[in-house]
Amino acid sequence: MRTERRSSRVLQYVLVLLIAITLNFMLPRMMPGNPLALLAGADVGLLSPEQRAEVAARAGLDRSIVDQYTAYLGDLASGDLGFSYRQKRPIVDMILERLPWTFLLAGSALLFSAVVGVALGAFSAWRRGRPADLTLLGVMIALDSLPSFWLGMLFVSFFAVQLGFFPSGGAITAASSLEGVDLVLNIASHAVLPVLTLSLLSVPGVYLTMRYAMLSVLGEDFIRTARAKGVSERGVLFRHVARNALAPVATVLALRLGLAFGGTVVVETVFSYPGLGRLIFEAVSGRDYPVMQATFLVFTVAVLLSNLLADVLYPLIDPRARAT
Amino acid sequence: MSVWNTRPGPPAARRTKLASSLDRLGGRREAPDRATGADGADSKLLEVSHLSTHIWTRAGVVRAVDDVSFELDYGETLGLVGESGCGKSMTALSILRLVPEPAGRIVGGEILFEGEDLLHLSAEQMRDRRGGRIGMIFQDPMTSLNPVHRIGDQIAESARIHLGLSQRAASDRAVELLDKVGIPRARDRARDYPHQFSGGMRQRVMIAIALACDPILLLADEPTTALDVTIQAQILELIVSISAEFHTAVILITHDLGIAAGMCDRINVMYAGRIVESGAVDEIFNRPRMPYTSGLMASIPGLSTARGQPLRTIEGMPPNLIDPPAACRFAARCSDAREICHAGEPELTSRGGPDHHARCWGTDTGGWLP
Incomplete structure (x- = not known):
């Protein structure tokens, strides 16, 4: 029963x-x-018929759709995500280069918003109905309804431009030969504003979920049992x-982990941060379709993986979800 | 009583061992002889007087418990009987000061427990009584246990709070209690979660939690209502035998006069927030002096009730407790009611029998009922 359920779950993910x-x-x-316009860009009109045929053949567009599909699957399986026509480089290299920065932003923001959101949500539930909670x-x-680009630009103009506390863009000071602690500090100071922007936008969601979940649990019978045992209010x-x-x-x-990846598009653009989100922005503005296609796939996989993570986490927290 | 005899080892011996181990830890505070209490022979364990608990609703203030007074002796089992909404559960929650706030509040009266007024204790002192001197069992065992904590930990929590036991000692105590309430393979089952237990088993766990610190008073609020009939008897027998063994006083709240008759020494019948009749169980059953009590007894279906014969019921509904009538609260449903019953509310007065009281014009001196 247990392994059956688990394998059907895995099958679902593979299918999706x-x-x-x-x-x-x-x-x-x-x-x-x-499609040639997608591959070769706007100057497709300047190509001769022979050149067109050559571009199409190189992209495999002269083959049947089934052949193209199996070739695509084969490429993906061997880790080949295609070739960027703008940068003239394999897309895999570009993504691998950007991925760590996006992980840094999205991961730190998630951690920060988890800690702050859970703590504040618990606090609010504790002071339910009192002025502090309200x-x-x-x-x-209010925070939940702010657009991220607006908040980001506000941060840039205030903290970076006016106060000069943090750099206004980039992930690391260019052309510097920093090492050890200095390097870490440099990276951290670049990450503060984008992480803060991302976090401030996801704290409300976590906070509201935590507060509501706590309030609904407070009405449960087993809470009365706990009180009848003499457990303190804090306990x-x-x-x-x-x-x-x-x-x-x-x-x-x-689930937010997957969404946080999407949120990086705007924030990385505002802060000129060299992550995956900015890569998407660059690909869109440069009409680099193969790059867009590849990054979309990476985002899809990220969302799927975070769903999987939720599936794995839940039974650890709630024993009723463990198959018996 | 047979519950203990099926367990290995004489219960008395284990009890002594447990008691002495708790003594060493300074956990036991009560006088050696619980039957008489610490202050002498005639002091009561619990004296509730003029207790009133109100609930604020949108429609108005509901007088859920309205000027209720009663007493309980050490080791005695008292039944609080009545239909839904008569204030019996609210009375028990008031004793523990667990009336759901902010909607509900105890607005008056006195609850003397072991000589001190519970209503004047600080929040911390009150917590010390809850689960320590007073244990409580709730109606629905399916929702009364925390789903994410292990059974053993939920029992041990109480022992850790009140007896100051270490984690290990408290766990051992939990296993011992699980064994005591008849859970087989207690040491293994202590590591299970509530969803792995059946309803009856969970109610046994609730009893173990309530008894974890050897309380002198046990409040059982409809402990068998949510259970299968076959399990009900087992749970009731467990409560009876444990309270007898530990000399724990019990307030049993039930809507089932049959259950109350089988278990209790005395019975308080409650109606519309008031006690309408009280007395020794035999008195109440042999000579009910309030038509509501008679009606309750008549409405118990027996095995002899013929098929197809309609069940006996009491016609009508209890009065609205937001603005109760200045009359006998049962008068509107009472087939024996006369003019006086609608004109004023009778007092709870003596009916001659040992400690037998009723709130009824018809059976009072000069009344028209037998």
Whole structure:
């Protein structure tokens, strides 16, 4: 029963991944216009018929759609994501170069918003209905409705340009030969503003989930049992309420990990941060379709992996979800 | 009583061992002889007087418990009987000061427990009584246990708080209690989670939690209502035998007069937030002096009730407790009611029998009922 359920879950993920890959394959082919324009850019009109045929053959466009599809799958399996026409480089190299920076941003932002959101949510639930809770709730709802590009630009102009506390862009000071602690500090000071922007936008979601989950658990019968045992208010809140409220919060956090990748597009653009999000922006503005296609796939896989993470985490927190 | 005899080893011996180990840890605080209490023979364990608990709702203030007074002796089992919404659960929650706030609040009265008024204790002193001197079992065992904590830990938590036991000692105590309430393979089962237990087993666990610190008073709020009939008897027998063995006083809340009759020494019948009749169980059953009590007894279906014969019920509904009538609260449903019953509310007065009281014009001196 247990292994059966687990293998069917794995099968689901494989199926979803296959659908995503197929859509990714279809998308550029379903777009209006000449595929050569996608591959060779706007100057396709200047090519001679022979040159066109050559470009098409190089991209495999002269073969049947089935052949193209199996070739695409084969390339993916061998880790080949295609070739960038703008940068004249394999896309895999470009992505691997950018991925660590995006991990740094998205990971730190998630960690920060998890800690702050859970702590504030628990605090709010503890002071439920009192001024402290209501004030915090109002602030969070307001924060939740701010657009990320606006907040990011505000940070850049205030902290970076006016106060000069942090660099306004980039991930590391260019052409410097920093080492050890200096290098870490340099990277950290570049990351502060983008991480803060990303976090401030995901704290409200975590906070609201935690607060609501705690409030609903507070009404449960077993909380009354805990009180009848003589457990202190703090013990009730932490040992009994928070422990139960963590299950939905952990799910939200894991799912947000996937979304955080998407959130980096705007923030990395505003802060000129050399991550995957900015790569997408560059690819879109430069009409580098193969790069867009490859980065979309990476984002899809990230969302799938974070779903998988949520599936793995949940039973660790809630024993009822463990198959017996 | 047979529950203990099926367990290996004489219970008395294990009890002594446990008691002495707790003595060493300074956990046991009560006088050696619990039957008489610390202050002499005639002091009561619990004296509730003029207790009123109100609940604020959108429609108005509900007088859930309205000027209720009763007493409980050391080791005695008292039944609080009545239909849903009569205030019996709210009375028990008031004793523990666990009335759901902010909607509910105890607005008046006195609850003397071992000589001190629980309503005047600080929050911390009150926590010390909850789970320590007073244990409570709730109605629904399916939702009353925390789903994410192990059974053993949930029992041990109480022992750690009140007896100051170490984690290990508290775990051992939890296993011992699980064994005591009849959970087979207690040491293994202590590591399980509530969802791995059946309803009856969970209620045994609830009993173990309530008894974890050897309370002198046990509040059992409809402990068998959510269980299968076959399990009900086992759970009731468990409560009876444990309270007898440890000389724990019990307040049993039930809507089932049959259960109350089988278990209790005395019975308080509650109706619409008030006690309407109280007395020794035999008195109540042989000579009920309040038509509501008679109606409750008549509505218990027996095995002799013929098929197809309609079940006996009490017609009508209890009065609205937001603005209760200035009359006998049962008068509107009472087939024996006369003018006086609708004109004013009777007091709870003596009916001659040992400690037998009723709130009824018809059975009072000069009344028209037998």
